[in-house]
Amino acid sequence: MPLYLNDDQIMLRDTARGFMAEEGAIGKQLRHWRDTGCGDGFGHDLWKQFAELGFNGILIGEEDGGLGLGHVEAGIVLEEIGRNLTPSPFLTSAVAFVEALKGTALGARFYPGVLAGDTVAALAIDEGPKHRPEGIAMRAERSGNGFSLSGRKQFVVQGASADVILVAARTDEGLTLFAVEKGANGLEVEGVRLADSSIGARMDFNQVEVDADAVVGEVGGGGAVLSRVLNAGRTGAAAELVGVGAASMDMTVDYLRQRKQFGKLIGEFQALQFRAAHLYSELEIARAAVMKAQQLLDEGSDEAEAMVAVAKAKAGRASQLAVQEGVQMHGGIGMTDEYDIGLYMKRDRVLNELFGDPAYHADALARMKGY
Amino acid sequence: MSDLDSFRLETRAWLEANCPAEMREPARDESDMCWGGRNPAFTNEAQKDWMEAMAARGWTVPDWPSEYGGGGFSPAQTKILKQEMARIGARNPLMSFGISMLGPALLKYGNEEQKKRFLTEIALGQIRWCQGYSEPGAGSDLASLQTKCEDKGDHWLVNGQKVWTSYADKADWIFCLVRTDPAAPKHQGISFLLFDMASPGVTTRPILLISGNSPFCETFFDDVKVPKDQLVGALNKGWDVAKYLLGHEREMISGMGLGGQTDSLGAGLADALAEDPILRADVARFDVDAMAFRAMSERFIDELKAGQAHPAQPSMMKYAGTELNKARHELVMAARGSNALEWESDRSKKGKAAREWLRTKANSIEGGTSEIQLGIVAKRILELPGA
Numbered sequence: 209m210p211l212y213l214n215d216d217q218i219m220l221r222d223t224a225r226g227f228m229a230e231e232g233a234i235g236k237q238l239r240h241w242r243d244t245g246c247g248d249g250f251g252h253d254l255w256k257q258f259a260e261l262g263f264n265g266i267l268i269g270e271e272d273g274g275l276g277l278g279h280v281e282a283g284i285v286l287e288e289i290g291r292n293l294t295p296s297p298f299l300t301s302a303v304a305f306v307e308a309l310k311g312t313a314l315g316a317r318f319y320p321g322v323l324a325g326d327t328v329a330a331l332a333i334d335e336g337p338k339h340r341p342e343g344i345a346m347r348a349e350r351s352g353n354g355f356s357l358s359g360r361k362q363f364v365v366q367g368a369s370a371d372v373i374l375v376a377a378r379t380d381e382g383l384t385l386f387a388v389e390k391g392a393n394g395l396e397v398e399g400v401r402l403a404d405s406s407i408g409a410r411m412d413f414n415q416v417e418v419d420a421d422a423v424v425g426e427v428g429g430g431g432a433v434l435s436r437v438l439n440a441g442r443t444g445a446a447a448e449l450v451g452v453g454a455a456s457m458d459m460t461v462d463y464l465r466q467r468k469q470f471g472k473l474i475g476e477f478q479a480l481q482f483r484a485a486h487l488y489s490e491l492e493i494a495r496a497a498v499m500k501a502q503q504l505l506d507e508g509s510d511e512a513e514a515m516v517a518v519a520k521a522k523a524g525r526a527s528q529l530a531v532q533e534g535v536q537m538h539g540g541i542g543m544t545d546e547y548d549i550g551l552y553m554k555r556d557r558v559l560n561e562l563f564g565d566p567a568y569h570a571d572a573l574a575r576m577k578g579y
Numbered sequence: 580m581s582d583l584d585s586f587r588l589e590t591r592a593w594l595e596a597n598c599p600a601e602m603r604e605p606a607r608d609e610s611d612m613c614w615g616g617r618n619p620a621f622t623n624e625a626q627k628d629w630m631e632a633m634a635a636r637g638w639t640v641p642d643w644p645s646e647y648g649g650g651g652f653s654p655a656q657t658k659i660l661k662q663e664m665a666r667i668g669a670r671n672p673l674m675s676f677g678i679s680m681l682g683p684a685l686l687k688y689g690n691e692e693q694k695k696r697f698l699t700e701i702a703l704g705q706i707r708w709c710q711g712y713s714e715p716g717a718g719s720d721l722a723s724l725q726t727k728c729e730d731k732g733d734h735w736l737v738n739g740q741k742v743w744t745s746y747a748d749k750a751d752w753i754f755c756l757v758r759t760d761p762a763a764p765k766h767q768g769i770s771f772l773l774f775d776m777a778s779p780g781v782t783t784r785p786i787l788l789i790s791g792n793s794p795f796c797e798t799f800f801d802d803v804k805v806p807k808d809q810l811v812g813a814l815n816k817g818w819d820v821a822k823y824l825l826g827h828e829r830e831m832i833s834g835m836g837l838g839g840q841t842d843s844l845g846a847g848l849a850d851a852l853a854e855d856p857i858l859r860a861d862v863a864r865f866d867v868d869a870m871a872f873r874a875m876s877e878r879f880i881d882e883l884k885a886g887q888a889h890p891a892q893p894s895m896m897k898y899a900g901t902e903l904n905k906a907r908h909e910l911v912m913a914a915r916g917s918n919a920l921e922w923e924s925d926r927s928k929k930g931k932a933a934r935e936w937l938r939t940k941a942n943s944i945e946g947g948t949s950e951i952q953l954g955i956v957a958k959r960i961l962e963l964p965g966a
Contacts, residue, residue: 210658211874211878212882465964476963480963481953485898486898493868493872496875496879499874499878519871566864570867574859574863577845579849
């Protein structure tokens with residue numbers, strides 16, 4: 209498969225690009241929800257529009273009413289989300305959660321809500337300030353017909369408004385994933401506004417009782433499900449980072465072409481030209497790595513996991529460079545809330561932390577390669 | 580089974596049957612590779628057999644048209660052949676500036692007679708070419724070159740000096756930038772000329788480098804007579820040919836970033852890294868960059884074959900690939916410590932690591948410096964103002 213978009217994918221990109229620039233624009237969504245203090249941090253109407261355009265069914269099989277497409281297509285939508293900083297539960301709900309349920313009985317229960325743009329899903333994985341899924345300590349004890357969950361989670365993106373939460377916990381049999389519906393007894397949710405004005409959540413599980421049919425896949429078989437979820441989530445976050453980085457670069461290069469100092473356009477200065485060109489190079493490479501990871505995931509390749517780590521790490525670093533150079537090259541106005549570049553810097557930071565930062569993934573890659 | 584699937588199986592079977600075992604091991608260094616030429620220096624029979632077997636099928640240049648000695652392959656077929664060669668670790672059968680640089684320029688700018696003659700020789704590995712571009716006063720500012728070429732009626736007369744001519748002392752022919760109109764603005768008085776290095780008046784002098792090796796030469800032209808039909812493209816329009824060829828040269832040099840067929844630098848240095856967490860972290864970051872660059876390289880080639888690559892994209896690839904290769908060798912030197920400092924011992928294969936490390940420092944200079952590439956990206960891709 210060549211590493212560029214085919215004609216159908218280009219059509220999808222054009223649709224997503226036009227839609228997101230119009231309906232998902234920063235003024236219309238991010239700033240609006242932020243400035244009105246919305247506790248969800250995103251608009252449910254827009255989530256409905258995603259559904260109407262078919263985006264929500266990209267990763268759901270045709271037999272379940274979806275489009276039966278892959279991670280390349282999901283990434284196309286995510287890159288446009290990244291470009292416009294569009295607040296949306298797409299990544300957690302239509303990508304990670306949908307992947308978790310693949311091949312399980314829970315698909316029939318939850319896919320219709322995702323497809324309709326009604327259901328919002330969240331992932332409760334992290335238990336400390338850094339992403340360390342290997343060290344999940346939360347317990348799920350057998351209780352009655354099901355399990356009793358106790359422990360704490362944090363950085364549960366969309367957790368404050370989620371209808372269903374995918375929770376990773378340890379049973380005697382090993383890591384197990386549960387689909388816990390909102391309002392469960394003993395579940396305390398604290399909505400937390402993050403730096404980018406998205407809403408994450410801290411969650412306290414105090415003996416939350418769930419039925420056996422809340423188990424995603426097999427009891428003790430959560431490792432495989434979690435790896436599927438994280439591969440999808442990381443690749444998706446990487447695609448979103450590419451969008452964040454690309455938009456930051458475009459905005460910055462535009463500024464270099466317009467701003468005059470010392471009687472010259474500042475884009476004439478080599479000191480800035482070289483940095484802009486280096487940034488372009490890093491972003492192009494990141495985009496290739498992300499697409500390679502998407503294709504390998506879609507092919508079900510054994511090499512996918514290593515490439516996912518590369519994609520998340522590389523896209524994270526490239527986007528980070530883009531927002532840092534963006535603010536610096538904008539000068540003083542880059543520090544103002546009025547200009548959008550600072551919003552990109554904040555979104556980049558959140559996405560870099562989500563599902564493991566570049567250091568985590570460089571280490572993961574090294575382990576996979578045996579050092 | 581699709582046509583491409585059966586093509587893959589046939590290709591795999593032929594490679595399995597015809598690639599000698601010795602040619603499935605990586606070459607030690609450039610001197611251990613097959614360069615062809617009028618007086619080819621094969622290091623063993625396997626190298627000769629491998630080159631000839633591949634050349635006979637046009638597979639030294641699989642994507643060139645078959646009437647010029649190529650394989651006539653589509654981009655998809657070419658990619659499959661490369662993948663199948665990589666699968667068994669098959670060496671490139673023929674290293675050649677004719678293939679990587681002159682060939683593409685001739686395909687675009689050469690006349691029919693030139694294509695028939697020179698491309699076929701290149702495909703068969705019969706002529707080894709060198710590149711006459713840089714001059715003592717024309718490095719990054721290449722278009723200021725002064726080598727003089729005068730029209731003497733029935734021949735061209737060439738006088739001047741080139742420098743950094745890779746393997747000029749071993750090459751049979753040269754593709755050379757010469758000034759045919761000294762009065763014109765600098766980019767408009769240049770022509771692209773081909774001639775035999777055995778012509779009277781051509782002399783070469785190897786340059787000793789910091790690596791202790793001499794892959795580059797100074798090349799002198801003293802009243803060299805060149806037949807009229809060996810000028811490529813239009814008179815005084817050589818800069819177009821030169822730039823087009825430079826794109827291909829940069830593409831070739833960017834391949835350095837791939838670091839051969841090794842998948843992970845850290846995997847080969849595991850022992851050293853186990854005791855050095857900071858270095859391990861540096862190497863892990865490098866492996867992220869290297870694997871991402873590998874994907875970029877695949878994407879670039881796919882886009883190039885589909886006609887989708889930006890014409891200045893080779894400059895980005897050259898910049899990124901060469902900076903990556905320099906970083907790779909810095910890390911190898913750091914991981915191997917004082918073992919890698921030995922310069923002459925057999926233990927160190929006569930200072931292989933150190934000499935290779937030093938050689939890579941030229942990567943970001945040859946074919947246009949990193950700074951020249953960044954400038955091209957800034958102006959032609961990002962469309963930033965100035966110069």
